[in-house]
Amino acid sequence: MGKEPDNKRVAEATVDPLFINRWSPRALDPSPIPPETIQTLLEAARWAPSCFNDQPWLFMYADTAELRATYLEILAEGNRVWCKNAPVLAILFARRRFAHNGKPNNWAVFDCGAAWMSLTIQARLLGLYTHGMAGFSKESAHSLLGVPQGDYEAVCAIAIGRYGDAAMLPADLRDMEKPNGRNPLATIARRGIFKA
Ligand SMILES: Cc1cc2nc3c(=O)[nH]c(=O)nc-3n(C[C@H](O)[C@H](O)[C@H](O)COP(=O)(O)O)c2cc1C
Numbered sequence: 732m733g734k735e736p737d738n739k740r741v742a743e744a745t746v747d748p749l750f751i752n753r754w755s756p757r758a759l760d761p762s763p764i765p766p767e768t769i770q771t772l773l774e775a776a777r778w779a780p781s782c783f784n785d786q787p788w789l790f791m792y793a794d795t796a797e798l799r800a801t802y803l804e805i806l807a808e809g810n811r812v813w814c815k816n817a818p819v820l821a822i823l824f825a826r827r828r829f830a831h832n833g834k835p836n837n838w839a840v841f842d843c844g845a846a847w848m849s850l851t852i853q854a855r856l857l858g859l860y861t862h863g864m865a866g867f868s869k870e871s872a873h874s875l876l877g878v879p880q881g882d883y884e885a886v887c888a889i890a891i892g893r894y895g896d897a898a899m900l901p902a903d904l905r906d907m908e909k910p911n912g913r914n915p916l917a918t919i920a921r922r923g924i925f926k927a
Contacts, residue, residue, distance in 0.1 A: 733896030759892030775853030807866030
């Protein structure tokens with residue numbers, strides 16, 4: 732494993748370092764993640780809040796060479812380049828309808844976001860990283876993994892692993908391999924009534 736890049740992020744308010752130290756590396760180490768660790772990550776996701784406690788998330792995942800080859804096919808080429816080293820790949824699906832009444836669940840994707848972040852924070856607590864990806868084919872996710880499109884929506888691809896070595900990345904990705912910044916705190920929230 733290589734040295735992790737310096738984290739130059741600066742918090743504007745008091746916050747647990749866990750949040751600053753979460754970022755999305757591409758240089759993931761190929762060493763396997765034990766099945767019980769994967770279960771721990773999924774357990775964290777399981778306790779996320781959801782509308783009507785519907786728990787609309789479905790994490791499909793690959794942790795063997797054979798399964799990862801299938802999941803790699805789902806990814807956009809730009810993500811395949813670095814995801815080929817990731818020991819675990821996942822696709823997160825959202826169940827489209829509420830279990831209790833069959834009506835469309837307009838909050839399912841929001842709830843999946845909460846579940847993914849719980850998984851991500853648990854990963855960090857174990858010294859692992861996650862990297863979410865919109866760059867994948869929803870069609871292939873459904874067809875290759877056999878998840879019915881009428882019942883589920885493919886939401887996000889996820890790579891999981893320990894930090895690896897940036898030297899294994901192509902030059903363009905190596906240059907981007909560091910924690911990035913954020914918009915100022917004052918721009919993301921307003922007290923009271925919105926005024927232009
Ligand atoms: C929904 C979502 C989709 C993303 N899609 C991609 C992607 O396809 N490829 C990629 O390399 N990074 C992707 N990212 C990573 C973002 O670029 C990254 O989270 C963002 O720049 C903030 O950086 P940080 O996660 O390192 O703090 C995605 C992240 C999220 C949450």
